[in-house]
Structure formats: structure tokens, C-alpha cells
Amino acid sequence: xxxxxxxxxxxxxxxxxxxxxxxxxxxxxxxxxxxxxxxxxxxxxxxxxxxxxxxxxxxxxxxxxxxxxxxxxxxxxxxxxxxxxxxxxxxxxxxxxxxxxxxxxxxxxxxxxxxxxxxxxxxxxxxxxxxxxxxxxxxxxxxxxxxxxxxxxxxxxxxxxxxxxxxxxxxxxxxxxxxxxxxxxxxxxxxxxxxxxxxxxxxxxxxxxxxxxxxxxxxxxxxxxxxxxxxxxxxxxxxxxxxxxxxxxxxxxxxxxxxxxxxxxxxxxxxxxxxxxxxxxxxxxxxxxxxxxxxxxxxxxxxxxxxxxxxxxxxxxxxxxxxxxxxxxxxxxxxxxxxxxxxxxxxxxxxxxxxxxxxxxxxxxxxxxxxxxxxxxxxxxxxxxxxxxxxxxxxxxxxxxxxxxxxxxxx
Amino acid sequence: xxxxxxxxxxxxxxxxxxxxxxxxxxxxxxxxxxxxxxxxxxxxxxxxxxxxxxxxxxxxxxxxxxxxxxxxxxxxxxxxxxxxxxxxxxxxxxxxxxxxxxxxxxxxxxxxxxxxxxxxxxxxxxxxxxxxxxxxxxxxxxxxxxxxxxxxxxxxxxxxxxxxxxxxxxxxxxxxxxxxxxxxxxxxxxxxxxxxxxxxxxxxxxxxxxxxxxxxxxxxxxxxxxxxxxxxxxxxxxxxxxxxxxxxxxxx
Numbered sequence: 001x002x003x004x005x006x007x008x009x010x011x012x013x014x015x016x017x018x019x020x021x022x023x024x025x026x027x028x029x030x031x032x033x034x035x036x037x038x039x040x041x042x043x044x045x046x047x048x049x050x051x052x053x054x055x056x057x058x059x060x061x062x063x064x065x066x067x068x069x070x071x072x073x074x075x076x077x078x079x080x081x082x083x084x085x086x087x088x089x090x091x092x093x094x095x096x097x098x099x100x101x102x103x104x105x106x107x108x109x110x111x112x113x114x115x116x117x118x119x120x121x122x123x124x125x126x127x128x129x130x131x132x133x134x135x136x137x138x139x140x141x142x143x144x145x146x147x148x149x150x151x152x153x154x155x156x157x158x159x160x161x162x163x164x165x166x167x168x169x170x171x172x173x174x175x176x177x178x179x180x181x182x183x184x185x186x187x188x189x190x191x192x193x194x195x196x197x198x199x200x201x202x203x204x205x206x207x208x209x210x211x212x213x214x215x216x217x218x219x220x221x222x223x224x225x226x227x228x229x230x231x232x233x234x235x236x237x238x239x240x241x242x243x244x245x246x247x248x249x250x251x252x253x254x255x256x257x258x259x260x261x262x263x264x265x266x267x268x269x270x271x272x273x274x275x276x277x278x279x280x281x282x283x284x285x286x287x288x289x290x291x292x293x294x295x296x297x298x299x300x301x302x303x304x305x306x307x308x309x310x311x312x313x314x315x316x317x318x319x320x321x322x323x324x325x326x327x328x329x330x331x332x333x334x335x336x337x338x339x340x341x342x343x344x345x346x347x348x349x350x351x352x353x354x355x356x357x358x359x360x361x362x363x364x365x366x367x368x369x370x371x372x373x374x375x376x377x378x379x380x381x382x383x384x385x386x387x388x389x390x391x392x393x394x395x396x397x398x399x400x401x402x403x404x405x406x407x408x409x410x411x
Numbered sequence: 412x413x414x415x416x417x418x419x420x421x422x423x424x425x426x427x428x429x430x431x432x433x434x435x436x437x438x439x440x441x442x443x444x445x446x447x448x449x450x451x452x453x454x455x456x457x458x459x460x461x462x463x464x465x466x467x468x469x470x471x472x473x474x475x476x477x478x479x480x481x482x483x484x485x486x487x488x489x490x491x492x493x494x495x496x497x498x499x500x501x502x503x504x505x506x507x508x509x510x511x512x513x514x515x516x517x518x519x520x521x522x523x524x525x526x527x528x529x530x531x532x533x534x535x536x537x538x539x540x541x542x543x544x545x546x547x548x549x550x551x552x553x554x555x556x557x558x559x560x561x562x563x564x565x566x567x568x569x570x571x572x573x574x575x576x577x578x579x580x581x582x583x584x585x586x587x588x589x590x591x592x593x594x595x596x597x598x599x600x601x602x603x604x605x606x607x608x609x610x611x612x613x614x615x616x617x618x619x620x621x622x623x624x625x626x627x628x629x630x631x632x633x634x635x636x637x638x639x640x641x642x643x644x645x646x647x648x649x650x651x652x653x654x655x656x657x658x659x660x661x662x663x
Contacts, residue, residue, distance in 0.1 A: 010524075033474040148440075150522040226629025326474055328456045331523065335441055336449065410472075 002165035007153070007163030009133070011035040012332060013322065014154045016140050016177050018047070020057075020115065020295030021311045022120040022170030027070050028319040030132035032411050037162055039154065040136040047136075048120055054196050054273040056222055056230040057118060058083070058209075058305030059111040063312045065408030075121030081225045082108035084207030106235075108207065110305075112230065113224045124172045137396055143167050143177050145289040148187065152289040152333065163325055166322065166333035167290045173280050183349030190277040190360065192217045193240045194302055195233040197272040199255070204213055205229060211303075212258070212356035217360060218303050219258050221402035228269070234277070234360075235256065244274050277301060285345060291318055298349045301356040310349055316403035317344040323411050344403070418472050422562040425531060427555045430507045438489020438515055446599045448491055448551070454644040455550060455655060459577055462631060462657045466575055475500030475620045481568055486552030488565040489604060490516035490527065497525045501546065505529045506537070528661050538565040544573055550579040550655070554611045554616070560621060567625035572663035576627055579655035584614035587652045615650055616651075619658075627658040 012041060013029055015022045020041030026036045046052060059067065061078070069075055073080075086109060126132055139157035145167065152167035169177035178185065205223040210218045217234030224230055233255070236245060252268055259266060280299045287294045294311030321341045325332045405411055437443040460476065465470070469476040478500030484493045485504030489512055497503045497520075505527055507513050513531045522528045547570045549562075556562040563578075570576045581587050588609050595601040619629045634650040637643075644653075 032472070325453075326498075327472065328453050328460065330453065330456070331494075331500035 006161070007151075009037060009162045011037045011133070011162065012326070013037075013166045014039070014152065014162050015168045015170055016143060017132060017170035017172060017296070017300040018044075018292075019170065019172065020118050020137055020308060021118070021121065021296075021315060022168070024067075024070070024312065025168060025293060025315045025319060026132055027072070027126050027129065028315060028405065028411060029322060030126070030129045031070065032319070032323045032326070033131065034322060034332070036155075037133045037135060037161070037164070039138050039140050039156065040134070041139045042124055043137040044134070047092060048116060048123065050116070051220050052135065053115045053119070054198070054271060054379065055115050055232075055275070056112050056224065057115055058222065058351075059077040059113060060309045061110055062402055062408075063309045064111055064310055066316055067403040069405055069408055070125070072118075072125050074120045075124050075319070075395075076117060076280070079113045079117035079121075080111040080208050081113065081223050082107055083110045083134060083209050083223065084208045086211065088211045088213070090213045091300070104341060109295040112209070112224055113203075113218060114224070114230075124150060129411070135235060140171075140177070142178060143169075143290065145287065147288045149289060164333075165289065165331060166337075169290065169292045169296040169317070170294050171296055172295060173293065173295040173299040174223060175282075177290070178282055178292055178296050181290055183282050183284050183287055183292070185280050185282045187278060187280040190217075190301065191237055192234045192277050192360075193237050194237055194275045194277050195231070195240060195243060195272060197231050197233075197268050198270050198274060199229050199231055199259070199266050200269050201227050201229060201263075201266045203227070205263060212260075214258060220305070221259065221263075222305070227263075229263070231255070231259070234303075237276075240274055246274060279353060279357060281350070285314075285342045288335070289333040291338055291341055293318055297345075298353060299361045300353045303356050303360050307391040312366060313348060313403065313406060314345050316405035317341055319405065319411055320372070322404045324330075344401075422535065422556045422558040422565070423508050424557040426459075436511075436515060438491060438512070439519055444603055445489070445491070448488075448597070451635060451644050451653070452491055454587075454646060455492065455579060458498065458633055458635075458646060458655050458657070459496075459546075459548065461644060462577070463575060466516065466659070474498075477501040479544075480545040481543075481571075482546040482548070483484070483534075483537070483542075484548045484550075484652065485566055485581060486549060486555070487516060488512050490519055490529070490550060490653075493527055494520060494523060494552055496546075496548075503527045504544070506532055506534055508533060519640050521591075533565075534569060535561065535565040538568040543571040545567055545574045545575070547574070547576045550577065553578060553580045553613055559613060559617070563618065563621045564625055567594055567627050567658075567660070568620055572660050572662045574660050576622065576658045576660070577655060578618055578622075578658070579653070580618075581607065581612040581653055582651055583609065583614050584651045587612055590652050615654060615656060618656065622658045627660050629656050629658045632656040 012035045015026055015038045018038045022038055026038045030036050141157050142155040144153040146244050151163045151165060154162040170173050171177050204227060207223055209223055210221040216236050220232040222230045281298050282292050293314040300307055318341045321337050322332045325337045417530050438445050441449045464471045464476050476499055480501045482496050482501040482503045484505045487493045487507050490505055493503055501652040505516055510531050513529045517529050517563040547566050548568050553559055563655055581591050591607055596604045633646040633655055635644050636647045636649050
């Protein structure tokens with residue numbers, strides 16, 4: 001067992017990965033008086049640059065309540081487009097599933113915002129937060145924990161060491177920390193990629209999100225502020241390469257017939273991105289003095305826009321388990337704290353992974369009997385209010401026993 | 412480090428001390444012989460913290476609400492309550508008559524970088540020397556002492572005017588015999604057999620009356636009951652088995 005004086009820096013929690021998940025957790029913990037260090041290999045200026053991440057995130061209602069509670073909303077308000085209505089269509093089929101926000105009776109269904117805006121809000125809100133240290137750019141060489149040990153040791157590439165009662169892996173779907181800790185994961189890649197770009201259109205979208213199920217996979221048009229939509233175009237990997245290589249005019253042609261003409265004339269603004277789509281699920285979310293959050297714990301298909309919401313629910317649950325223990329003066333890195341976190345989160349993420357994978361498999365084909373069945377299924381869900389409300393509440397992050405932050409309460 | 416064996420006072424029971432000496436190395440193993448105490452711990456701490464926070468009008472959401480208070484933990488064992496109290500900001504002294512408990516507690520506090528004074532000294536000695544504290548804890552200890560009246564009188568004398576004394580123990584009822592002795596020691600095997608002797612369990616009225624004669628007034632009492640489904644302990648109104656009470660010495 002080690003004594004703390006051997007470390008260059010001593011904190012309560014050391015977070016590896018300063019992306020959206022890592023920084024949100026750091027913000028929640030530091031605000032509650034828990035000392036935190038975040039280590040990220042990217043310089044903040046680069047992580048905030050326009051070319052770093054072209055994606056948007058759907059922010060479910062519970063997630064929005066959490067971001068408000070953490071004081072991030074003033075930084076996000078101008079970038080947040082409320083989703084007032086979701087229309088789901090199956091190719092050219094006449095059956096439509098229609099989610100209207102008035103059916104659950106609580107404001108918009110959620111919000112769409114650029115990841116870049118979320119990163120910027122997190123940096124702004126945490127800039128002078130006492131008890132938070134961000135080390136970036138800085139690589140992590142190793143995270144050492146031992147069963148029964150009194151601290152986790154994070155070794156930085158420059159040889160410095162950070163001692164913490166708890167280490168958190170927020171280092172994304174390939175999570176080197178998870179691998180080094182010997183936590184296995186189940187993973188499969190979809191034969192699809194997600195092409196992402198922003199489109200300007202001449203008519204207003206009125207807050208409507210469209211998801212169109214095409215044979216290659218879902219094609220989502222997510223309303224952004226102004227007359228803009230973010231496209232998440234799921235395409236067979238084999239075709240995507242060719243699409244990415246097209247010149248602007250040819251790309252717009254390919255896009256236009258999928259997008260339709262309901263929003264008038266469209267043009268692509270900014271670059272196109274192409275992201276591989278895969279599923280990963282860590283076999284355990286915890287190890288001695290280590291917790292996994294966000295994509296390090298699970299990556300799901302973007303079909304329902306739930307990835308970041310799932311990550312925020314991890315963060316809300318872990319922050320609550322840690323802060324509750326700390327307010328009782330307990331050691332925050334013990335197995336009982338970690339088990340509480342894992343029990344709380346595992347079921348939700350497996351359900352969401354299964355649902356999104358199932359939806360994607362169900363819809364990414366054009367086999368007539370399946371197509372008919374799913375059209376009837378969609379139409380049926382639309383006609384059975386109880387079923388629809390249950391789906392909606394889960395997707396909005398209001399199902400189950402939500403952590404205090406998700407309920408919009410203070411930690 | 413082994414201190415010369417101090418002669419034990421009238422309230423100490425040497426068989427009991429030897430029993431806990433043998434368990435010294437296992438205090439911090441959450442799944443070892445002390446697992447039931449680890450499970451009970453958050454509930455006991457919450458009661459103490461909330462009573463102290465209300466008494467001294469502190470903010471329960473900050474990480475060090477007991478900052479600046481002197482606290483004495485009598486019968487501290489391996490430091491399961493002592494360490495949390497230090498983290499919450501109190502200046503903490505832990506007493507235990509089992510020397511190996513004191514050694515184990517000292518080693519663990521060093522590992523956790525906590526500044527705690529541990530002593531293998533009977534509370535009677537501190538009382539006689541006139542040492543006083545804002546908060547005195549006697550948790551799960553009165554059922555192990557030989558002379559309850561003398562022990563409580565000493566703990567009370569160590570409580571400053573305006574201070575709080577907390578006592579947690581097991582009630583002497585038919586239900587506590589069934590659950591704490593038969594259930595916990597023989598059926599479930601939660602605690603080693605012989606840990607408790609039912610005749611030494613104490614009814615709340617006995618403690619309340621004793622403390623009143625020493626000038627302390629019981630302000631709050633709660634039962635601690637086990638919820639088998641969640642596996643957690645909860646504060647409740649049922650004081651028939653485990654209970655904790657808080658008594659205040661009026662300000663001078």
C-alpha cells in the first residue's frame with residue numbers, strides 16, 4: 001500500500017479524458033467540493049476548433065435539467081434548438097410515427113446542439129472553478145490500482161504522478177484505461193458509417209426532427225438554430241467512401257433526394273465528416289478504485305440520439321454516489337461506492353444498447369415482409385398511447401429511478 | 412508499536428478487549444468480519460452529521476461541516492467512524508482499549524493521510540484529567556463495558572457545555588435476542604459468535620435516565636433497521652433492536 005506523499009499532485013478524483021463526459025463529471029464534482037484533476041491529450045484550443053468534432057448531440061429533457069442544474073445553460077441557450085416534434089417515416093411508406101411534445105406535456109422533447117457548443121460551455125463554466133485542475137495537453141502513461149489499495153495512481157507521460165481516491169476513465173470508446181485495467185468489452189462494428197454534415201435550408205424547420213428509415217439505415221435531419229439541420233446519414237461502409245469523395249454539387253444531389261424538398265432549397269455548409277458506427281459494452285463498469293463513464297463504458301448506435309444522454313446519466317449517478325459518500329466523510333473509492341454506481345447504471349445502458357441495435361437491424365433493410373411488419377408496428381405504436389408515452393419517457397431520460405441531477409435537483 | 416499495557420479501569424472487560432484484539436486486522440475489509448458495521452456506517456454517520464449540523468447551524472452540503480469542532484470517539488475500533496469524522500472537518504481523538512485496534516487504526520489513518528490522535532486510554536482517564544470535547548461518540552460500545560453507569564458518567568463528563576454526546580447500542584428486547592444473537596451470530600453468521608451478550612444490551616430509558624443524572628438531555632433518538640431487499644440500513648422509529656441517541660449538555 002502506498003502513502004500519498006509520494007505523489008506530485010493529490011486529489012479526490014482523477015479523470016482521464018477531458019471530452020464532454022469527463023468535463024461534465026469534473027464540473028459536477030468540483031461544484032460539490034470534491035477536488036478533481038482532468039487529464040486530456042488534446043489542447044483545449046484544438047478541442048474547441050471548428051474542425052475537431054462536427055457532430056451534434058440530442059439533449060433529452062432529463063439531460064437538459066442536469067445541464068441547467070450545473071449552471072451550463074446560460075452558455076448553451078443560444079446554441080440550443082428545442083425539438084418540438086419528431087416524425088419518423090419508413091422510406092416512402094405512408095405509415096408515420098409522430099411524436100408531439102404536447103403528448104407528454106412538458107415543454108420541448110429535447111434539444112439539438114453542436115458538440116462544439118457543449119465543449120465551449122464546459123470550458124467556460126469550469127474555467128475558475130476552485131478544486132478543479134485541467135492538465136491538457138498531457139498524455140497518461142498508466143493508471144495503477146490494486147485491490148485493497150488506498151489510492152489510484154495516474155502516471156503522466158512526463159513522469160509526474162497523480163494520487164486519487166478514485167480514478168475515472170472517460171477516455172472514449174477505445175478507452176486505453178479500460179483495456180489496461182483488464183476490463184473486457186463486448187464489441188461489434190456495424191457495416192455502416194455515419195456521414196455528418198450541416199445543411200442550410202430556405203424554409204423554417206419549426207423544431208421538427210425527421211428520421212427517415214432508408215434501406216442503408218436511418219437518415220436523420222436534426223433541427224439546429226437558424227434555418228439549419230444537422231444530418232446524420234447512415235450509409236453502407238462500402239458506399240460511403242465514394243460519397244465522401246464526391247464534389248460538392250454531386251454530394252448535394254445524392255443528399256437532396258434523401259432529404260426531400262419539404263424545407264425548400266438546401267445547401268451544405270461546412271465540411272463533411274464520416275464516423276464509424278459500432279457498439280461496445282464493457283463487461284464491468286468498475287474495478288478497484290476505477291469507474292468507467294460515457295463511451296468508455298458503452299457506445300451505442302446513434303439511431304435514437306441517446307449516446308450522450310446515456311453518458312450524462314452515468315455521470316449524474318457516479319457524481320451522486322461519490323458526493324453522498326464524501327458528505328458522510330467516507331472513502332469515495334471503495335467497492336461499496338463503485339457497486340452502487342454500477343448497479344444503478346448497468347440496466348439502463350444495456351436496455352438502450354439493445355433497443356438501438358434492434359431498431360437499426362429492424363430498419364436497415366428493404367425485405368418486404370419485414371418492411372410491412374415494421375410499418376404496422378410503427379403505426380401501432382402511434383395508436384397505443386401508453387406504449388408511446390413509455391418509449392418517449394425512456395428516450396427523454398425520465399424513466400427508472402433517475403439521479404438527483406437528472407431530476408433537475410442540486411447534487 | 413506496542414505500548415506498555417495500562418491497567419484497565421473498572422468499566423473495561425478484558426475478555427471483550429481480547430476478542431476485539433483478535434479482529435484488529437480485519438476492520439477495513441468491507442467484505443470481512445466487519446462487513447455489517449460497514450453497512451451500518453452510513454446510517455450512523457448520517458444521524459450524527461445531521462444532528463451536529465442542526466445543533467451548530469452548519470451547511471450539510473459542504474464537505475467539512477464539522478470544521479473546528481473537537482470530537483472524541485470512545486471505543487473507536489479500527490477507526491470506521493473516526494476517519495469519516497476527521498474528513499468532515501473535526502479534530503478527532505480515538506480511544507480504544509484493544510492495543511491492536513489502536514495500531515490498526517493508526518496505520519490506516521496514515522495511509523489515508525488523516526490527522527487523528529489515537530490512544531489506548533480509558534475514557535475515565537480523560538474525564539479525570541478534565542479533557543472535554545464538543546462531540547463525544549460512544550457507538551456500539553456500551554454493550555461491551557463491565558460497568559455501564561461509570562462508563563456513561565465518564566463519557567458525559569468529557570462532553571463540553573453546549574456539546575453533544577451520541578450513544579448507539581442494542582436494545583434488550585425479545586426481538587433483539589432473536590435478531591442480533593440468534594439471527595446475526597448463529598443463522599446468518601454476520602458477526603462472529605460471542606460478539607454480543609444479550610444481557611449487556613441496554614434499554615434506551617436506562618441510558619436516557621443515566622445521562623439526565625449527569626446533566627445531559629436526550630434530544631433525539633432513532634432506530635436503525637435493516638432493509639433486507641436493498642441490503643441497506645435505514646433510520647426509523649423502531650428502536651427495538653439497534654438504536655442511536657443524541658444528548659446535549661446545556662451551554663454554561
